[in-house]
Amino acid sequence: MQVVTLCVLAAALAGQATGGLLPPERPYKILMLLPVGSKSHRNVFLPLAEALTDRGHKIVMLTNLPPASKNPNIMEINHDLPYMGNATQNMFDKGKKSGRCLGDFKYMLPFIAKELYKVPAVKKLYDKRKEFDLIVVNHMLNEVSAGPGGKMYIPKQPGRGGNKPPPPTQPHPPSFCPQIAYPFVHEVPFITVATPGMDHCQSAVYGNVLNPSYAPNFMVTFPLPMSLWHRLKNTFMHLYIPFFWRTWAVVPAVQKEISAQFPHLPPLLELERNQSLTLMNTHFSIATPVPLLPSQVEVGAMHCRPAKPLPKDLESWLDGAGSAGVIYFSLGSIARGETMPPEYRQAFLEAFRRLPQRVLWKYEGELEGVSDNVRISSWLPQQDVLAHDSVKVFISHGGLLSLQESIFHATPLLVLPIFADQPKNAMFVENSGLGRMLVWEELTADSIVDALTDIITQPKYKENVAKMSASLRDQLTTPQERAVFWTEYVIRHRGAPQLRCPGAQISWVEFLMLDVMGLLLAALLLLVFILRRLVKTVSTLLFGNTAKTKKE
Template identity: 30%
Template sequence: MKLFSALLVLVTACVLGRTNGANILGVFPINGRSHWVVYESLMKALAARGHNVTVITSFPQKSPVANFTDIDLSGVMPSPVSSLSIDMVRNVLSSVFSSQAFIADLQLKFCRESIKHPQVQALLKSDIKFDAVFTEIFGSDCDVGYAYHFKAPLLSVMSSSHLPWSYDRVAGPDNPSYIPTIVTRVAGKMDFKQRMINTFYYVYFKIAWKYYSEWPADEFLKENFGPNTPYINDILYNTSMVFVNGHFSLDGPRPLVPNMVEIGGVHLKPPGPIPKDILKFIEDSPNGVMLFTFGALIRASTIPKPVLQIFLDVFAKLPIRVLWKFEEDIPNKSDNLYISKWMPQRDILNHPKVRIFMSHGGQLGVHEAIHSGVPVIGIPFFFDQPRNILKLVSQGAGILLDYDLLSREYLSDAINTIITNSSYQTNAKKLSQRFKDRQLNATETAVYWTEYVIRHKGARHLRTAAVGMPWWKYYLVDVISFITIVIFAVLYVIYFILKTVYKKCTKKNVPKKKVKKN
């Protein structure tokens, strides 16, 4: 193993020294497929531009890619595809509070396991120079030590839309009065109650991030990159660029600093051919089809039998056909239902006969549906999923269903509403046009700004003066306090002067009493 690690580092060093592109390191040990497809798209796009890309990943390439080197962690952290049961999702992850601790511990585990890998250790001990280091913004920032170790500009990317803890490193505005957090169940303007809830989440995430993520990650950095490693925030405040897998056409407009850039849809590739049996099922449908999936993590076959029967009964009576990503065979299913363990989701959604996409509301699937102009019926479970669907609902391109309220009538009404009401299709097409109308597409945008950071050696000029500023300065607590003291001092002086003048005036007007002589 040591010999193999040494050979890998030698090959990497030879590749990095042979070409004229920049040397880029991507640290993405997470084993979630939905996360990786975002990061893979960006890393492969940079490699295609001629840059030398090395990636620490749980998803190595199946065939060699030019300028692209894997450090394979798949044996250490296998992918959890279709591993979560419905009960696990609903009882553990559906809580905002428990999910925050869960994702923080999960990413810290990835950091601990990946840094022990022989190939990673060999890389850290080598004299390779990197021009940029990419890390993920998710549950913990324990990977940023690689940027410090290699003395390279830090670029971070998230597979979701704007996470509450992503703003501080670039001092981006995140005022809770009008910017919803990723878990706030609202889209657009908020009323008083919604602003109260949003502010509560805002404050909670600020505190929870320190407790669950910042402090443990700082300990990890000092344990693995040396006791003299700066405090984690000192590294984070040097972040050169943050890429967000979102777009204002869906997420709504919000103020962004120059080094926070939206690249929503970066994972989207040109649709490919659909397998023949699925294609025949779609094209033989006289009224179109609906694609139904709960994503890569949730195992649909764990749906309780009573709820499963609701789906089957409703699907059997629909005027359209249904493609369902389901891991097991279903006996006596209706003829209009097609079951498969795997579905080429992106390719299917692009087919003109697809009329509805029913989903759990994952970010990538929502982007794929938007890009293809397909209305969405969402049955969300946790974290950003409810808001992902609500953003579509607010634009007339989707319907949200509550899993706990599922019934035959509830489900049937939602599906038939989209089938019979053409406005959903029309609004989905309009949203698709806005989503795709950009000066540069998502991939080109990400590549441009990466190269910009490299050209300008970290592009420190993009950082605002607010980066690293204490909260009491950022919110002008000192200035407001000073002004308040001055105002009270001035008012007191005025009061004292008026009081003194009044006393003197009233004293002159009082007649003196005559003193009687004895």
């Protein structure tokens, strides 16, 4: 018996030494909530879900997208609300209006909150929520502007012209409103997955208020060290975004709709404080390093993987490029090539015609005027393409997952951001020397050729991205292992309250020590008052008669 015990102990220690995970105590049931999200959000959740099923766990995932996983232990439930689907959108039109006011969301998100819990499948899940060992919530609800045909669906509001949608607004606002899903987490352990990485608003909820003098906000980044003007702008963004969303416009309206359906539920922002952990889609090697709490776990590039074999015809075409190499061009899963304005499309066609490289272009739809060195495909295995030795540069929209894949596979970038955090990612690429950034409004065939030629011929870009790739890959455990360990940790420890920072439970007045400073200021004023009275009294006792005699 002792021999068996020693063998088990030795196996456990060996597993820990190699970074492996010990077997779970039992299979868990885990509910993942992505009621409003893009394919890219689901692409962050699926690696976690699949890694958990490899451990024997069962996953149920509520989404607004058709099922994508063939894993028998992952059940995807689409709530089928049409105005929350991932419909085709013209991202170029939306990108031009990215500066519009976000006020439309204070009408739309409450409407979603009102309708979501009327869906039978959602209501059934809600009734069975306590049967799950853990709930995982998507902390960002972007893409909520997508309605039928790519239009934003806005419910009828007084003075807003009925149900007619206004002009499309920014599709990726800082719409961190997971509060829509928070009725599910009442009295149930839950964690969040931060698909965009570090979000200063969410970090503050955990009690980790980031310093705006160096920590960027979600939407914009500035060169470090920041100038006085940049620090002022960054501070304003740090204050304005949570005020607009959480205090003024959106969350109060969502709270009203949720309270109407769940009158006995605690306030949503109070439920939010009960989250045990967040898995952040970032890593210090590919972002600005900031201080983290134990409850903030970096799992950036969790979806990245080693290359798989390419289809033989595609691999043969890439190999045939010779020393000139290949340029890979993709604008992600949402910005469809056929929606690209004609002047931009012609600029690319002309530029590619003048280049010696072959060009692999992910493009949906028919395309005329393509030169012989260009190959068009509506879908491509992106990571496998990026890992191929012939690929010299990746022309990208600057989406976070594409950026991580390019770094992971050490491929320099030419970024043309369209909306949301993409300009921020593009600035990171340029400031870090990973590639170049171009602006759509100034795009010409000459600028494309010049940028691509610079990236391909100057070795510094490849060297910089290779160094960052090596740093990203150099980890004690894989992001998937960390995500799985901490997910199971929260379940094993029944919500793991030991992870929670006391700063999350106090008001901003207490956190900033305003009451203490006020008390110290009052004490200082009282001390000054007492000293003045004391000096006056002593002066009167010592010099009072002399002063009176001189006066007489």
